[in-house]
Amino acid sequence: xxxxxxxxxxxxxxxxxxxxxxxxxxxxxxxxxxxxxxxxxxxxxxxxxxxxxxxxxxxxxxxxxxxxxxxxxxxxxxxxxxxxxxxxxxxxxxxxxxxxxxxxxxxxxxxxxxxxxxxxxxxxxxxxxxxxxxxxxxxxxxxxxxxxxxxxxxxxxxxxxxxxxxxxxxxxxxxxxxxxxxxxxxxxxxxxxxxxxxxxxxxxxxxxxxxxxxxxxxxxxxxxxxxxxxxxxxxxxxxxxxxxxxxxx
Amino acid sequence: xxxxxxxxxxxxxxxxxxxxxxxxxxxxxxxxxxxxxxxxxxxxxxxxxxxxxxxxxxxxxxxxxxxxxxxxxxxxxxxxxxxxxxxxxxxxxxxxxxxxxxxxxxxxxxxxxxxxxxxxxxxxxxxxxxxxxxxxxxxxxxx
Numbered sequence: 478x479x480x481x482x483x484x485x486x487x488x489x490x491x492x493x494x495x496x497x498x499x500x501x502x503x504x505x506x507x508x509x510x511x512x513x514x515x516x517x518x519x520x521x522x523x524x525x526x527x528x529x530x531x532x533x534x535x536x537x538x539x540x541x542x543x544x545x546x547x548x549x550x551x552x553x554x555x556x557x558x559x560x561x562x563x564x565x566x567x568x569x570x571x572x573x574x575x576x577x578x579x580x581x582x583x584x585x586x587x588x589x590x591x592x593x594x595x596x597x598x599x600x601x602x603x604x605x606x607x608x609x610x611x612x613x614x615x616x617x618x619x620x621x622x623x624x625x626x627x628x629x630x631x632x633x634x635x636x637x638x639x640x641x642x643x644x645x646x647x648x649x650x651x652x653x654x655x656x657x658x659x660x661x662x663x664x665x666x667x668x669x670x671x672x673x674x675x676x677x678x679x680x681x682x683x684x685x686x687x688x689x690x691x692x693x694x695x696x697x698x699x700x701x702x703x704x705x706x707x708x709x710x711x712x713x714x715x716x717x718x719x720x721x722x723x724x725x726x
Numbered sequence: 727x728x729x730x731x732x733x734x735x736x737x738x739x740x741x742x743x744x745x746x747x748x749x750x751x752x753x754x755x756x757x758x759x760x761x762x763x764x765x766x767x768x769x770x771x772x773x774x775x776x777x778x779x780x781x782x783x784x785x786x787x788x789x790x791x792x793x794x795x796x797x798x799x800x801x802x803x804x805x806x807x808x809x810x811x812x813x814x815x816x817x818x819x820x821x822x823x824x825x826x827x828x829x830x831x832x833x834x835x836x837x838x839x840x841x842x843x844x845x846x847x848x849x850x851x852x853x854x855x856x857x858x859x860x861x862x863x864x865x866x867x868x869x
Contacts, residue, residue: 599852600849661769662852694787696784700768701758704769
């Protein structure tokens, strides 16, 4: 199966983008909660979706309108790719290729993956820290400039790991932002930390007050998605992120 | 009880747990809510340490005083009233007609515990219960 199996369909043509943020259901639903808040806060119009036979047979209904679950938003050269459904392990390599190819074709200056990194003592942490992984030295410097602490050692598993690999292969600038988070409970607090880091990194001004005020409602309403995502994470051996990497290889 | 018999029982219990989990997953495929009772199942997970079982549950909109826990030798029942009723006014077909007001879940524990020694804490909306196990591992003398 080739990379053409997933198509980025633009319903409104996009000439070029500066930044592209990717948020999918993952650890603590951090990425998805973060990008959902940004989309609403900036009132970003929906400009397309991802289409594929290998996606689950799902249509989402919003305000009476059927929509694809993996959608594309764009405003003032900031694009967001957001999935409302967990991704199957099989779709991930093709998905990563398709996202990176599409972003490169639009001349993206920085592709940013946002997610959570599970910490066991999350209940004791008031404001989760955010760690960054830069694909190249230029992105590492960029993270350093805005004082985002680098992830020095560890494993990354799942869609963001594959996007990072593709970016390295195709020379596309990429950073991954990971906020300390619950592993299997929706974590709007971690999503707020991600947005605060994005504000610094991309010079945005997105207020997280409303997100934090709605935290309990978000936790309640995303239980089933979290449950389903947890099963999908089991499939891709996401728990490996909790392990110590081999130190002498 | 001989070691062999104990192992057989342990294996049987492991099979029982797998069946319970499969049934629970089957139930989850249906729903995590019950419109008849207005109850929602909280997200909850069980982890097993050497000497205890740890159960955690996510309980948004809940105050500590409204949590009721009922611990048996091999089950834990969590019931918690929410501060305010939740109505999903625009979601689905039957769900929007119902007000959800309570979290409720019965969890089958993977091994027997001392109910009277259980300890619980509730912080930032996450409930954590430590349940000391009745059976502990054998200590083996190193020759």
